[in-house]
Amino acid sequence: MEALIEEIKQHLIDALNLEDMTTADIDADAPLFGDGLGLDSIDALEIILLVERNYGIKIDNTAATRPVFKSVRSLAEYVAKNRK
Amino acid sequence: MIAVSGIGIVSALGIGVEENLKAFREGRSGISPRSSLTGTTHVLPAGELPVTNEGLCERLGIGYDAHISRTALLGALAVKEALADAGITDASKVGLISSTSVGGMDLTEHFFPEFIQDPQSGDAEMSRMHDCAASTRWIAAQCGIGGHLSTISTACSSAANAMMTGARLIEHGLLDTVVVGGTDALSMFTINGFKSLMILDSEPSRPFDQTRAGLNLGEGAGYIVLQARDKAQEGDYCALAGFANANDAHHQTASSAEGDGDFLAMTQALEMAGLTPADVDYINVHGTGTGNNDQSEGTALRRIWGDNVPPFSSTKGFTGHTLAAAGGIEAVLSVLSVSRGIIWPNLRFSTPIEGLGLVPETRMEEGREIKAVVSNSFGFGGNCSSVVFSRSGKTTAKGAISACYIENILEDNEVVTDVKELIPDAGMRRRMSKVLKNAVSTATECVGGAANTAEVDCIVTATGLGCLSDSEKFLLNIIRDKEELLNPTPFIQSTFNTVGGQVALLSHNHCYNMTYVNRSDSFRDALLDAMMHLSDAGSGRALAGAFDENIPASEAILARLGAAPEQDGSVFALLSAKQTPASKARLVYKPAGKASKGILATDAARQIAAACRSVCAGNEESIQIGDFIVERI
Numbered sequence: 001m002e003a004l005i006e007e008i009k010q011h012l013i014d015a016l017n018l019e020d021m022t023t024a025d026i027d028a029d030a031p032l033f034g035d036g037l038g039l040d041s042i043d044a045l046e047i048i049l050l051v052e053r054n055y056g057i058k059i060d061n062t063a064a065t066r067p068v069f070k071s072v073r074s075l076a077e078y079v080a081k082n083r084k
Numbered sequence: 085m086i087a088v089s090g091i092g093i094v095s096a097l098g099i100g101v102e103e104n105l106k107a108f109r110e111g112r113s114g115i116s117p118r119s120s121l122t123g124t125t126h127v128l129p130a131g132e133l134p135v136t137n138e139g140l141c142e143r144l145g146i147g148y149d150a151h152i153s154r155t156a157l158l159g160a161l162a163v164k165e166a167l168a169d170a171g172i173t174d175a176s177k178v179g180l181i182s183s184t185s186v187g188g189m190d191l192t193e194h195f196f197p198e199f200i201q202d203p204q205s206g207d208a209e210m211s212r213m214h215d216c217a218a219s220t221r222w223i224a225a226q227c228g229i230g231g232h233l234s235t236i237s238t239a240c241s242s243a244a245n246a247m248m249t250g251a252r253l254i255e256h257g258l259l260d261t262v263v264v265g266g267t268d269a270l271s272m273f274t275i276n277g278f279k280s281l282m283i284l285d286s287e288p289s290r291p292f293d294q295t296r297a298g299l300n301l302g303e304g305a306g307y308i309v310l311q312a313r314d315k316a317q318e319g320d321y322c323a324l325a326g327f328a329n330a331n332d333a334h335h336q337t338a339s340s341a342e343g344d345g346d347f348l349a350m351t352q353a354l355e356m357a358g359l360t361p362a363d364v365d366y367i368n369v370h371g372t373g374t375g376n377n378d379q380s381e382g383t384a385l386r387r388i389w390g391d392n393v394p395p396f397s398s399t400k401g402f403t404g405h406t407l408a409a410a411g412g413i414e415a416v417l418s419v420l421s422v423s424r425g426i427i428w429p430n431l432r433f434s435t436p437i438e439g440l441g442l443v444p445e446t447r448m449e450e451g452r453e454i455k456a457v458v459s460n461s462f463g464f465g466g467n468c469s470s471v472v473f474s475r476s477g478k479t480t481a482k483g484a485i486s487a488c489y490i491e492n493i494l495e496d497n498e499v500v501t502d503v504k505e506l507i508p509d510a511g512m513r514r515r516m517s518k519v520l521k522n523a524v525s526t527a528t529e530c531v532g533g534a535a536n537t538a539e540v541d542c543i544v545t546a547t548g549l550g551c552l553s554d555s556e557k558f559l560l561n562i563i564r565d566k567e568e569l570l571n572p573t574p575f576i577q578s579t580f581n582t583v584g585g586q587v588a589l590l591s592h593n594h595c596y597n598m599t600y601v602n603r604s605d606s607f608r609d610a611l612l613d614a615m616m617h618l619s620d621a622g623s624g625r626a627l628a629g630a631f632d633e634n635i636p637a638s639e640a641i642l643a644r645l646g647a648a649p650e651q652d653g654s655v656f657a658l659l660s661a662k663q664t665p666a667s668k669a670r671l672v673y674k675p676a677g678k679a680s681k682g683i684l685a686t687d688a689a690r691q692i693a694a695a696c697r698s699v700c701a702g703n704e705e706s707i708q709i710g711d712f713i714v715e716r717i
Binding site: 016017018019038039040041042045046049052053061 | 281335511572
């Protein structure tokens with residue numbers, strides 16, 4: 001799981017162009033949106049895309065899938081459970 | 085007063101006012117199960133006019149030419165109808181202020197796959213109409229229009245903004261008659277763009293319904309003829325009585341929860357018309373059918389009208405969302421509302437939005453007593469515009485445009501402050517391409533920091549080709565990933581009004597925000613607009629700037645088309661209505677009537693900057709650059 005978390009952090013940095021950030025700067029348990037990383041609705045779409053591109057998992061952009069985007073850890077857990 | 089004397093419309097419902105009226109009367113939607121003409125593989129409902137480009141050429145009475153963009157063909161049909169409807173046979177002195185968001189992308193996207201294989205292959209002529217102004221110029225030539233031409237691109241509010249510019253040119257005596265509106269063809273670029281944002285409904289859209297799940301894209305064109313009048317004449321439809329453009333300054337693509345921009349646009353337009361909210365008999369809402377728009381717009385309606393919201397509807401369930409054309413198509417419908425007492429129906433509504441409880445009109449009615457109508461058009465970049473049509477208008481002549489003062493004019497190579505200081509919002513910065521950073525930094529340093537930008541009364545940007553690296557990135561995404569796995573960021577950044585929108589967003593400035601896309605005349609149009617604003621207000625400051633970027637693909641294509649290379653980059657000017665101790669030079673508008681040749685906007689702005697430096701240094705008393713004189717003070 002820790003390796004996957006690191007990998008997802010790097011994907012986030014690349015896909016969202018998080019300038020001057022390294023994987024060490026991202027707290028796996030901090031909220032992705034709002035106060036944590038400060039991401040917004042467009043970033044959510046980019047994250048859905050990077051999960052599909054890298055892990056072949058389609059996530060619907062609905063209220064039901066919102067907990068998946070809570071943190072890097074929740075995202076990694078979802079990927080680990082659903083990846084092919 | 086400014087009278088509306090002619091109307092022209094093309095939509096998925098048909099070509100011309102009568103075909104459109106017939107469809108509305110029959111309750112027949114123009115939304116088909118999918119686009120079959122763009123070449124997209126997506127099966128998504130679309131408001132596509134079921135007539136090929138060959139068919140459109142036939143309707144125009146011209147031979148088919150594969151190099152004419154559909155945007156131009158649709159536009160020409162509507163402009164021709166509007167001119168004929170107004171009884172204008174000689175349009176040599178008539179102006180055309182057109183607008184489009186896709187321009188000739190419908191052709192470029194089919195040429196590009198071959199071009200990226202080999203930059204010398206493919207038919208480069210397919211990109212000759214790529215820029216937005218190309219369609220305007222072609223339409224003008226087709227219709228014998230010989231007056232002032234300009235093109236606007238502020239995403240989905242474009243056509244409403246074209247009306248404002250046209251009206252102001254009449255008010256200042258620069259035109260007696262002007263055709264204003266917008267045109268947009270469906271394209272793979274926009275279909276995939278809105279798909280990447282996940283706001284396309286897989287079913288026909290349900291505007292203002294609790295269960296709405298997004299918009300359907302559409303295509304078409306809508307234009308109205310505006311004429312200066314001492315009093316209403318027989319045959320006039322109504323008056324363009326008020327208009328306003330405000331910026332939501334909330335997010336690049338999402339509307340604020342309280343509908344701040346919507347609220348400001350509607351209230352200011354009513355104020356200009358001298359009307360109170362209670363005077364409004366019908367509202368043609370923007371009503372795209374997305375969760376965000378309808379919630380936000382509905383909230384703004386409640387803020388203005390409380391429990392007494394007048395009859396309203398979104399007509400996008402019939403036409404689809406036609407982007408830049410929407411404000412034109414809906415202006416035509418709104419004009420008909422006033423002249424024939426029509427309430428337009430809102431399709432597929434059953435349940436009001438929770439918490440708002442707004443119920444749109446679902447039945448078409450004719451012959452009602454309708455004196456005043458508001459038409460809303462809101463777009464990405466926070467651009468919110470409202471237009472008011474009413475039976476009578478006020479005298480609006482404002483005379484010649486006053487001179488203004490150049491407080492500062494800054495070229496990108498003169499920016500010294502770090503970009504992180506000028507654009508402190510890391511979230512905004514990380515999404516920006518080079519040209520976006522360059523332009524927003526130049527704008528911000530020109531006014532002396534974002535805190536000062538907040539105090540500016542008018543923001544006008546100018547560009548020939550827009551944010552090309554983002555456009556190219558998204559186009560390559562569509563081609564290489566075969567319309568799958570689409571990144572939304574380059575799509576949203578590719579709109580022509582992104583710079584203006586980001587400047588407003590950075591400084592939370594809700595003021596008038598406009599973008600001209602008129603080749604090397606773009607900066608002329610931006611300065612002219614800013615000067616009209618300052619002249620009308622008699623005070624205040626305006627920020628006007630130009631930006632463009634060369635990318636290898638655009639350089640290769642332009643070279644193949646025989647165009648001379650041009651310098652890109654950004655230049656911004658801060659103008660003041662009144663002379664201040666900081667004033668560097670006086671700026672006077674004096675049309676020279678010379679046509680300019682370039683495609684990019686930046687060079688004309690650099691020339692004004694150089695002239696300003698020269699008079700400041702005392703080298704010369706005054707210098708004429710294009711339509712402006714820069715004078716020493």
